[in-house]
Amino acid sequence: MPLLASDKTVGRISLYRRLLSNLLQEKVQSVFSHQLAEAAGVSATQVRRDMMVVGYNGIPTKGYDVESLIESIGQLLDAPDQEAVALVGVGNLGLAILSYFDGRSPNLKITAAFDNDPDKADHVISGCRCYATRQMAEVFAESGIATAIITVPAEQAQDVCDLLVDAGAKGILNFAPVGLRVPAHIHVENVDMTTSLEKAAYFGRCP
C-alpha cells in the first residue's frame, strides 16, 4: 500500500487542485473521476488512485465533493503556515517568475529575491524585496525559508546551489540547465526549458 506520495503523484495532485479551484468558481459542487481525468489529461483510474493518496473518499454515484476535496489536497500539499520562498538571480527569467507567482498561489509566496547586482538590492520588485546575495543566510533564518528558486545562468548555478544549501534550503527549484550536486535529503526539482522545447520539437517530428 504505497500511500506516500511519489514525485509524479504530487505533480498530478497539485494540478487537480488548480482544476478544482476553477470548478469551484463556476459553482460546480461535485466531480466524477472521469471528468477530472479528462481535464488533467490522465486516466480515470489514475485519478481514483490519487484520491486514495490524498485520503479523501468519494461517494459512489455522486463522485467527489469539490470543496472538501480541495481542502484535503491542501492538507497533503501545504505546510501548516504559509510558506516563504526565495529566488536567486533577478534577470529576465527571474523577473518573469516573480511576476508570474505574484499573488498567484496563496500557500507559497516568494518573499525574498537575491542578486549580486547592487542596483537591484533593497528594491521591491513584483511585491518581493530584493537583497544582496551575501545576506542570504541571514534572511533565510529570519524568514524561515526552506524552498528556493534558482534562475541564474548555468555557470553560476552550482555555486548558488551550495550557498542555498548552506543557508538552509531543503527544496530547490532549478531553472538552470545543469544537474546540481546536493547532499542527500535535499530535493532538487529541475525545469529545463531548452530540453522541453527540444522534446516538443523532436516528438512533433517523429511520433
Add this chain to the structure above:
Amino acid sequence: MPLLASDKTVGRISLYRRLLSNLLQEKVQSVFSHQLAEAAGVSATQVRRDMMVVGYNGIPTKGYDVESLIESIGQLLDAPDQEAVALVGVGNLGLAILSYFDGRSPNLKITAAFDNDPDKADHVISGCRCYATRQMAEVFAESGIATAIITVPAEQAQDVCDLLVDAGAKGILNFAPVGLRVPAHIHVENVDMTTSLEKAAYFGRCP
C-alpha cells in the same frame, strides 16, 4: 531492443549535448560515462544506454570523443534544417522566454510571436517579429513552423491550442497550468511552474 528514443531519454540526451558543449569550450576531447553521469545527475549505465540510442560507439579505456558525440546527438535531435518555432502570448512570461532563447539554441529559433494586443503586433521583441493572432495560419505556412510555445493564461490555453493545431503545429510546449486536449499525433510537452514549485516545497519538507 528499444532503440527509439523515449520521452525521458530525449530529455537526457538534450542535456548531455549542453554539458558536452561546455566541455568542448574547455578543450576537453574525450569523456567517460561516469564523468558525464555525474554532471547530468544520472547513473553511468544510463549514460551508456543513452549512447546506444544515439548510435555512437565509445572506445574502451578511452571513452567518448566529445566532438563527434555532439554531432551524433545533433543528428538524432535536430531537424535537417534550422527549425522555426512560434510563441503565443507576449506577456511577462512570454517576454522572458523570448529573451531566454534569443541566440541560445542554434537549431531552434523563435521566429514568430503572436498576441492579441494590437500594440504588440508588428514590433520586434528580442529579435522576434510579433504578429496578430489571426495571422497565425498564414505565418505558419510561410515559415514552415511546426513547433509552438503557449504562454497565455490558463483560461485561453485550450483555444490557443486549437488554433495552433489548425495552423499546423505538431509539437507544443505548454506553460499554462492545464491539461490540453489535442488530436492524436500532436505532442504536448507541459511545463507547469506552479506544480514544480509545489513539488520542490513538498519534498523539501517530507523526504
Add this chain to the structure above:
DNA sequence: TAGATTGTTAATCGATTAACAATC
C-alpha cells in the same frame, strides 16, 4: 598482458492500467 572502460543482457523496481467487488 593487465586494467579500465564500453556494450549488452538479465533482474529489479516502480508506475500505470485493467478488472472487478463494494457501495450508494
Add this chain to the structure above:
DNA sequence: TAGATTGTTAATCGATTAACAATC
C-alpha cells in the same frame, strides 16, 4: 432493485539498475 461510480487488487508495462562479457 438497477445503474453508475468508487475503492482496491492483480496484471501489465516500461524504465532503471546491476552484472558481466567484449574490447582496446
